[in-house]
Amino acid sequence: TVYTSHTQLTKRQYDIIIIGGGTAGSVLANRLTENSKVSVLVIEAGADTKDNLSVQVPFLGSTLPGTAVDWAFTSTAQSGLNGRTIPYARGLGLGGSSAINLLTYNRGSDDIWNSWASITGDSAWCWNNVKQYYLKSSSLVAPADGRDTTGQVDPSVHGSGPVEVSVPGFSLPIDTLVVQTSKQLGGRFKYNVDFNSGDFTGVGFMQSTVGGGERSDANTAYLQPVISRSNLDVLINTQVTKLVQSGTSKLGPIFNIVELGSTADKNNRSQVMALKETILSAGVIGTPQILQLSGIGPSASLKSLGITPLLDIADVGTGLVDHPMVANYFQVSSNGTWDDVLRDNSLLGSTLGQWQSSRQGLFVDSPANTQGYQRLPAGSSALAGIADPAAGSKSAHTELIFVDGFAPFGELTQPATGNYLTVLTAVVSPTSRGSVTLASTDPFAKPLINPAVLTTNFDILAMVQAMKDAQTFLAAAPWQQDFKPVAFGDLANAKTDADKATFARNNAVTVNHPAGTARMSSASSKSGVVDSQLRVKGAQFLRVVDASVFPTIPECHIQAAVYIVAERAADLIKTAYGL
Numbered sequence: 001t002v003y004t005s006h007t008q009l010t011k012r013q014y015d016i017i018i019i020g021g022g023t024a025g026s027v028l029a030n031r032l033t034e035n036s037k038v039s040v041l042v043i044e045a046g047a048d049t050k051d052n053l054s055v056q057v058p059f060l061g062s063t064l065p066g067t068a069v070d071w072a073f074t075s076t077a078q079s080g081l082n083g084r085t086i087p088y089a090r091g092l093g094l095g096g097s098s099a100i101n102l103l104t105y106n107r108g109s110d111d112i113w114n115s116w117a118s119i120t121g122d123s124a125w126c127w128n129n130v131k132q133y134y135l136k137s138s139s140l141v142a143p144a145d146g147r148d149t150t151g152q153v154d155p156s157v158h159g160s161g162p163v164e165v166s167v168p169g170f171s172l173p174i175d176t177l178v179v180q181t182s183k184q185l186g187g188r189f190k191y192n193v194d195f196n197s198g199d200f201t202g203v204g205f206m207q208s209t210v211g212g213g214e215r216s217d218a219n220t221a222y223l224q225p226v227i228s229r230s231n232l233d234v235l236i237n238t239q240v241t242k243l244v245q246s247g248t249s250k251l252g253p254i255f256n257i258v259e260l261g262s263t264a265d266k267n268n269r270s271q272v273m274a275l276k277e278t279i280l281s282a283g284v285i286g287t288p289q290i291l292q293l294s295g296i297g298p299s300a301s302l303k304s305l306g307i308t309p310l311l312d313i314a315d316v317g318t319g320l321v322d323h324p325m326v327a328n329y330f331q332v333s334s335n336g337t338w339d340d341v342l343r344d345n346s347l348l349g350s351t352l353g354q355w356q357s358s359r360q361g362l363f364v365d366s367p368a369n370t371q372g373y374q375r376l377p378a379g380s381s382a383l384a385g386i387a388d389p390a391a392g393s394k395s396a397h398t399e400l401i402f403v404d405g406f407a408p409f410g411e412l413t414q415p416a417t418g419n420y421l422t423v424l425t426a427v428v429s430p431t432s433r434g435s436v437t438l439a440s441t442d443p444f445a446k447p448l449i450n451p452a453v454l455t456t457n458f459d460i461l462a463m464v465q466a467m468k469d470a471q472t473f474l475a476a477a478p479w480q481q482d483f484k485p486v487a488f489g490d491l492a493n494a495k496t497d498a499d500k501a502t503f504a505r506n507n508a509v510t511v512n513h514p515a516g517t518a519r520m521s522s523a524s525s526k527s528g529v530v531d532s533q534l535r536v537k538g539a540q541f542l543r544v545v546d547a548s549v550f551p552t553i554p555e556c557h558i559q560a561a562v563y564i565v566a567e568r569a570a571d572l573i574k575t576a577y578g579l
């Protein structure tokens with residue numbers, strides 16, 4: 001049953017309570033209710049997102065931040081960004097961030113998973129073991145245009161799970177140029193037929209969570225198909241305000257009472273109880289916020305806010321890490337870009353009409369069809385004197401995303417005329433670490449989000465290298481016939497490395513890939529928040545399952561890793577309770 005207010009609940013006890021009906025929460029809701037004897041309640045702060053047209057239409061994903069399906073957070077003033085604050089989008093509603101993201105689907109290099117096994121001292125996180133969960137979470141489907149995709153993707157490395165993944169379904173003029181350039185330049189820009197083979201280096205086609213021209217997210221793929229199961233209740237428009245300790249076992253405090261409220265009626269709280277487990281899947285911001293509101297976190301700082309510390313875990317909310325990103329704009333001579341679609345309402349209307357009537361055309365894809373991942377050149381000054389932050393040789397340091405138009409991801413707005421290319425450059429093995437802390441004890445107040453963007457030498461130097469890579473790539477012969485890209489705006493004057501660094505600090509945002517605020521660590525480690533089975537250290541019957549638990553950030557887009565972690569967590573929970 002779907003409830004829209006906690007006052008409607010007819011039951012107050014469930015075997016398992018999942019906090020957050022987002023990416024991980026939806027996977028758990030599905031898998032844990034496969035056994036009809038287990039009762040599950042999902043509590044989600046937002047509404048159902050499935051009927052939101054901009055959620056459904058892949059191309060319109062970039063218009064979702066700032067709307068009703070976004071928590072619309074803002075970062076603290078960023079010292080690495082010359083004091084700027086940046087918008088910090090997080091999905092609000094069923095499907096969570098998977099319903100508002102830009103759809104890129106990367107499962108992470110073999111290296112990253114093997115490094116997690118080594119960090120946690122638990123070989124079950126190695127790629128050879130988690131591969132089963134990748135195969136179980138997604139499957140490759142035909143692109144919307146049904147064309148022959150031979151050489152653009154390797155079907156043999158894909159699985160048979162509910163999330164639909166495809167290569168772009170509407171070819172753009174620059175796709176061929178990107179591939180030609182990659183094949184001509186080789187080396188760091190070598191053509192990679194399928195990143196999801198486990199080698200995240202080179203240049204290749206974007207794979208996205210799109211099936212039949214529509215977004216495929218955790219809500220549509222995992223939750224909606226099972227939402228009428230009699231052992232599943234989903235409570236929407238309801239925020240978890242804290243966990244309440246019900247007692248103490250010899251293994252530690254038990255936090256199995258969940259306090260609920262809603263923004264519509266903030267003082268009207270009620271409680272539900274988990275008979276087996278409470279699972280926090282409230283995401284990288286929500287999870288450490290709820291833990292701290294519940295007295296679980298760094299005792300001294302909780303005390304200074306007036307919260308009674310119940311379980312001292314220094315690392316709750318520390319370690320926030322995200323991929324910094326800069327939009328590099330180039331003016332082009334070709335009119336083969338989609339710029340006019342964003343400027344001309346009738347063209348926008350007809351393109352949307354084409355999507356509505358036939359699920360064809362520009363809107364079946366995210367704004368980018370191709371991407372690249374590079375390791376820094378040998379001898380790069382960014383790596384001087386530090387351990388290589390990437391997990392291994394199949395993991396990159398930087399990323400390029402090629403957009404056939406003016407992508408609205410920076411400080412600049414789209415000019416009224418002209419044709420543009422955007423190359424989004426990102427640092428995918430950043431070393432900067434920030435935090436999520438409470439601004440107040442009010443659970444409805446936004447927490448302080450400090451992603452510490454570009455605060456290390458490595459991150460800024462790697463970003464400058466990525467910006468230079470973008471220019472090297474676009475200087476290659478295939479671009480000189482028709483497109484003739486010329487750096488646009490302040491980028492045109494950013495000639496030296498120092499100028500480029502200043503440009504990055506004045507313009508960077510993030511790729512919206514935060515992770516690591518309730519990190520996994522080995523059972524014996526004093527750092528971290530959860531053990532390798534995702535149980536909150538020192539607590540009983542309390543797990544975290546979302547991107548907070550990532551011990552390091554994958555050197556690629558991270559949603560696939562969330563699906564994999566959630567699938568594995570579902571198995572861990574089933575095994576723990578013999579379900």
Ligand SMILES: Cc1cc2nc3c(=O)[nH]c(=O)nc-3n(C[C@H](O)[C@H](O)[C@H](O)COP(=O)(O)OP(=O)(O)OC[C@H]3O[C@@H](n4cnc5c(N)ncnc54)[C@H](O)[C@@H]3O)c2cc1C
Pocket residue numbers: 019020021022023024025043044045046065089090091092093094095096097098100101102103104105106238239240241281282283284286287290511512513514545546547548557558559560562
């Ligand atoms: C704009 C944007 C673009 C992105 N682009 C990409 C991309 O192209 N490719 C990619 O791989 N990744 C992308 N990501 C990242 C990816 O989507 C996320 O890493 C992933 O979905 C996170 O999953 P999660 O389960 O950790 O959290 P979420 O999916 O965010 O789920 C958390 C859920 O908990 C709910 N919640 C929070 N607090 C409470 C509370 N107190 N009470 C009740 N419910 C609560 C939230 O409303 C939300 O539904 C993007 C993210 C964003 C925001």
